[in-house]
Amino acid sequence: MAHILYNAWDSLYKEPFGAVKIDHEVVWRLQVFPDENEEIHYVNLILTKDGEEDVPYALENLNHDGLYQVKLQIGTAGLYFYHFEIETSHGRSYLEKRQGGMAQQVSSQSDLLRFQLTCFDEEVPSPKWYRQGVVYQIFPDRFANGLPNGEVQGRKPNSFIYGTTADKPYYIRDKNNEIVRWDFYGGNLKGILKKLPYLEELGVTTIYLNPIFLSRSNHHYDTADFLKIDPMIGNEDDLKELITEMHKKNMHLILDGVFNHVGKESIYFNASGSYGKNVGAAQSKESPYYSWFDFIHYPDDYKSWWGIKDLPVIDKDNPEYQKFIYGDSNRSVLSKWNNFGIDGWRLDVADELPMNFLRGIRKNLDSHHKQVMIGEVWEDASNKIAYDERRQYTVGDNLTGVMGYPTRIFVMDLLESVKSSQDIKKYCNEYLQLQENYPRDFWLNTLNNIGTHDTQRIKTVLHNDDNKVIQAFRILFNLPGVPCIYYGDEVGVEGDADPDNRRFFPWGQEKNSRIIQEVKQLVDKRKKNILLQEGRLGFVIARGSHCPALAIVRYDDQGNSVYNWLNLTQYKQIISPENGEYLCLPQNIQQKFQHELTLDSWEYKVI
Incomplete structure (x- = not known):
């Protein structure tokens, strides 16, 4: 049987590398070395647009070095899969994908592992301030209090405030494991403003804030009012002052948009009627918000996020809700905060937002010249399937990038799971698959992390081993994408799963100067080397x-x-x-x- 060679990561066999723009020519080549007296009948590329039928394309014999070649222009954006079929006088065989772009010859086409080709409509916006910068993620209640004497403003009923900021986070739950007393430290926008010099010295150029809008909880993912800043965090004047001072320092601000669900105790749902004259969906079917929600049994059973009754899910296909979030009017949620001068958005649970909803958000942001739209997607975003639908995040008309959780997994694998060169090779090839699958600008826009509010702290993951923590930061800062530091990781803050990963920043009690000095050097190195930003x-x-x-x-x-x-x-x-x-x-x-x-x-x- 003929010996056949193909490697999708080698320009001899495929040009260009990775994803392609529509109508751009793609060249595939195989090297076919037949046995003595073996005749080649045909060599075909079998190309399949996602969800459609296979289409064969014949490769031409170039009559040198055993090379066969076909050139195609892909005219429609989307996800494509391909393999090769070869028939000789000795029989038929197939070429399927293996690790690292390599191919393997098999005799059966059942359960073939096919290569992926991502085709996109347009390059996504990639502002230099974002792509060449360093992001710092702040959980607002846990970073800094900028009020005199640490005063806590906007205190909430049925909650408690810690005696000291050194106390560890703790939830008070009822017999059904529901949180009945939310805990607060009192971090606020004024505290972030006060600490801008610290962030500037660290080398941070962009702040990504977890949600700041009115809610009952400390995490604010249970929005009560999209148009109001939570008074514990501050007010609109505080936000304007923060943005103004950040821009003076050439720093930028990304807000967290939570548009999939709201809080049960929100003006839109108002389960307990605590908003007085405001009639929420749970109070009356005549409420202007009733059609936003999916009630199974009115009013006490309804669709909620992952079954958490505190978080009723909103119907994102509802035209009134769409208009409210991203409509053309300056009264929409996005328009209001865009007009404050923020610089972009991170979208919570992006894989639960329909594609038309994401495109609507992108259209609004484009109209306000806001070019950063980062989706929370934990896997390879190029081939993500959510709710039985392939999500076309990489075609160019919606997200401009995603959060780089695969980067975190890669870092942990290298530092915790490697026992041989084969282990390293496996993890590296898996990570390089993203570079092949993502359009180049989308890849470089990835917001990479080694820890967030949804994960264990990197110090804890790596068993408090400072050598490993420092190596983790080194890996993070040398990979493609924008590095994002979760507040406190740079000074060695520890923390297990939520809520322990949301401790207050230990101002004046930082235990680890070694890590922060290394991070400062890595930030400076990245800023000075364009290859680390664009290579x-x-x-x-x-x-x-x-x-x-x-x-x-x-x-x-x-x-x-x-x-x-x-x-x-x-x-x-x-x-x-x-x-x-x-x-x-x-x-x-x-x-x-x-x-x-x-x-x-x-x-x-x-x-």
Whole structure:
């Protein structure tokens, strides 16, 4: 049987690499080496648009080096899958996807692992202030209090305020495990304003705020009124002052939009009637908000987010709700806050928002020249299926990027799960798959993290090992996408799952200056090196005397490169080019690794 070669990550076999824009030519090539006396009958590319029938395309024999080639222009945006079919005088075989862009020849087409091709309509906006910057995520109640003597404003009924900011977060629940007393520390917008010099010194250029709108809880994902800032957090004048001062410092602000659900105790639902004359959906079917919700049994049984009755889900296909959130009128929710001068939005549970709803949000943001629209999607966003629907996040007309939770998984895998070079290769190839699947601008807009309000703190995940925490930050800052620091991680704040991961920032009690100094250096290094902001990604795995060392390589099409070497162990490593394995790197970039290298315990070396 003929020997057949294909590698989707090698320009010999596919050009261009990765996702393509509509009407852009794509070239596929195979190398086919028949056995003696074996005749090639045909070589076909089998291309399938998601949900449609297979379409075969014949590859032409180029009559040199065993190469067969086909050129196509893809005219419709969306997700495509492909494999190859080859028939010779010895029979028929198929070429399916394997790890790292490689292909494997199989005899049956059942359950083929197909290659993916992402085709997009247009490049997404990629403002330099965002893509070349560093983001800092703040949970408003837990960062800083800027009022005199730490006064707590806007106190809520049926809640408690901690005796000191050093107290650990704690929920008071009833017998049904429902939270009945929300806890607060008193962080506010004035506190963030007061700490801008700290963030500026750290090198932060953008703040991403967890929700700030009126709600009953401390996390504010149970919105009570989209048009009001929670008085515990501040008021509209506080927000305007914060934005003004941030812009003076060339810093930018991204708000959290929670449009999938609201709080049970909101003006829209008003389950307990606490909003007086305002008639919520749970009070009357005549309420202007009644059609926003899906009642199973009125008024006590209704569709809620993941079955949490405190969070009634809204019908995003409701025209009145759409108009309220992103309508053309300046009275819509988005328009109101866009007019304050904010710089973008992060969208909570984006995979629960219909595509037409996301496109409506994008249209509103474009009309206000707001170019950042980051969706909370935890997986590969190019092929995400939610509620039995393939989500077309990467075609260019909705999200401009997503949160980089796969980056966090990659970092944890490298620092916690690696036992051999094969482990590293597996994790690196899995991560590189995103670079192939995402359009380039979408990929570089990814908001990467090693911790958020929804995860354990990185210090806790890595068992309080500062060497590993520092390596985690090094990996984060050297990968494509925009690095995002979860408040307090830079000073070694610990924390298990929610609510422990939402401790108050330990002002004046920071225990770890080593981590923050390293983070400052990484921020400065990234700002000064365009390859770390815009470059392509590849890896080198070099086998040393212990667990292999890893180089995160960033490079451009002109042949410029930077090798960021990481020793992932406590042992001294001596590595050489002869022992290097290269992943997704062109030959001219591979040649930059020419000399033996020594890495001390946990060392990070830039070449």
